[in-house]
Amino acid sequence: MAQNPSDFGISAFECDVLRNAFKKSVIEENIPQYRWRSHARLLVSELTDHEHVDSDALDWLVRK
Numbered sequence: 001m002a003q004n005p006s007d008f009g010i011s012a013f014e015c016d017v018l019r020n021a022f023k024k025s026v027i028e029e030n031i032p033q034y035r036w037r038s039h040a041r042l043l044v045s046e047l048t049d050h051e052h053v054d055s056d057a058l059d060w061l062v063r064k
Contacts, residue, residue: 036062
C-alpha cells in the first residue's frame with residue numbers, strides 16, 4: 001500500500017475531500033459494503049477525471 005494517499009497523483013486535500021464524499025455517499029445512499037470499491041472507483045473517476053483509479057487508492061478510500 002502506498003505510504004501517503006497523496007502519492008496517487010492528487011493532493012492530500014483532494015484525498016481528504018474524496019474520502020469524506022465517499023463516506024457520506026455510502027451512508028446517504030445506503031450502499032452495501034460489497035459495492036464500496038466499485039462505488040469508490042466511480043466517484044473518484046467522476047470527481048477527478050482520472051480514468052484509471054489506483055487499487056491502493058481504492059483500498060485507502062474504502063477502509064473503515
